[in-house]
Amino acid sequence: MDFALTEEQEFFKKMIAETVDKMIVPRAAEIDEKDEFPHELWHQFASLGYLGIRYPESVGGMNADKTMCLTFYEEVARGSTGFSTIVNQNCLMGTHFVYKFGNEAIRERCFGPAIRGEKVATICFTEDQSGSDLGATRTRAVKDGDGWRINGTKQWITNGPICDFCTVLATTDPSKGLKGLSFFLVEKGTPGFSGGQTLDKLGARGTATGEVVLDNVWVPDENFLGTEPGQGLVEVGEILGEVRLMVGASALGLARAAYTEALEFSRKRIAFGKPIGSFQLIREKFANMDMEMNAARLMLYYGAWLLEKGMDVTTAAAEAKVYATEVCLKVVDELTRIYGANAFAHEYAPQRYFRDARLFLYGGGTHEVLRDFIGRKLIGRL
């Protein structure tokens, strides 16, 4: 078992870390404070070409292995959770279906510009009454001539209010529940399609998250993104493991940022005549944080290894996502304890990390749902 990164992976990690330090870290606080889509940073970062990281070189991507992909997600989140949330949509969820099922015209119109950062992509799952319970999806797609008519409102959509195109989950047959779901491409400018209210969120600020409204939207048949109607859940299942690892890696990135902040503070902050890092109970916190972050790292990158090998990653990815997120929540909590009262002030970074960490409880599945899912997989059919 070789745990070492290859020389290529080491170099990639170093390069993306330096890029994040130069481009994203200095702007992270401002992105959070302004809570506006960071257009300038977006275009600068996109121009580097990283958005196509997981796609083949033949379509303008980087064809990076899964370890490099996870390294990328981890580092960008270390820089700014808000910015990484935007980036991740264009890297994976917002572009996967147009890449896999879109025809040449759709790829040229949507996929290519998205991985160049010229268009903002997203995927729309959640509705008012259906988050974890996708079977309760009400957005309806009805066959209409040589296309589909779609009606519904999506909520909590990352980039939703400002996206250029989105992959929309809709039901083509409500009677079939989960087996009646399909994905459709809807583009900005389509009559009836609009971005709705943007949410004022606790964390991951700088991401425009909110409603997407589909009011009698008609799309041609070519915008159906799938093999056949009703296969949506199967098709998203192919990337769910990767999505969960992405979320977990992002959580680990944020945890590392918080840990580093805590480490620097504990070395400089003087109490009772010496740095607080001299005290046993502070040292214990670092020991625990390091152990748990290392464990999360191993789980995540084991998941990347399984993915790279084409092996089943379902359980491993769900476990890694849950564990890495829970570790992140602990680390940001410890940071606020180590920082003392200053952690309670907007002026300092810890409060931003503390708020941002909550995001990861939702993306990729809530932990209650995932734990039940994992348990069922382990115990088997009874």
Added chain:
Amino acid sequence: MNIVVLAKQVPDAEAHIDIGEDGKGLTVEQKFTANVFDEFAMEEALRLKEKHGGKVKIITLGTGKATEVLRTGIAMGADEALLLEDGAFLNGDGYATALALSRAAAKEPFDVILCGRQAIDDDRGEVGPMVAQFLGIPHGGGIIKLDIADGTATVECPAEGGKEVLEVKLPALFTAQKGLNEPRVPPIMGVMKAMKAAIPRVAPAELGISPEEAGAAGSKVRTEKYFHPKKKAAVQMIQGEPQEAAVEAVRILMDVERIL
């Protein structure tokens, strides 16, 4: 235009450094980065290439992780790289290092050599000028502006209260300092190219360097001992009411620390 960049892989500024018991050896945490002053040199080399055409070759002396500084250069846009890698090169002072680098630079004709004004590990700032001396070419130190036209470089160097403008006939060597440019962030295509690049290596004999001239054997300066910097008190508490304390703080900054 053929441009050579001399770069160094240095310990990261955050790397932990221990001095040996006898004060002679250093144990450095294995965290490295490209010398920031060499990054300015690298960026300027690429700008020259973009303006005048030609190629950029980046050269470094080191082992193991030293390839990273070359790959960073390739990722930014360097066309070629060369690693001076051999045990015999190790533990050399500025003189021995400059000799080796000058021989490597001279393997092909060049117009400009660029390097950082100093390396952030030892801060000696001697290799650049020594390389120029070995090659018998002029050098401009600590430049913050470089223009080239008709085989002549015009450089600006800051001077106390002003700046110096020099005209230097090429080929020449220039050492870069902060203010020269803002190094570019490598695009992913550059990173991919760098990841896959095969780095050529060269040993002393291939550069015409004898065992007596290489590394520690060829050094003119020997480090006798390392000392820790004096430990100062971490914090000085200023007592008194806020107004009194503020007056005292300003007095300390102005009269004691002399930074205001």
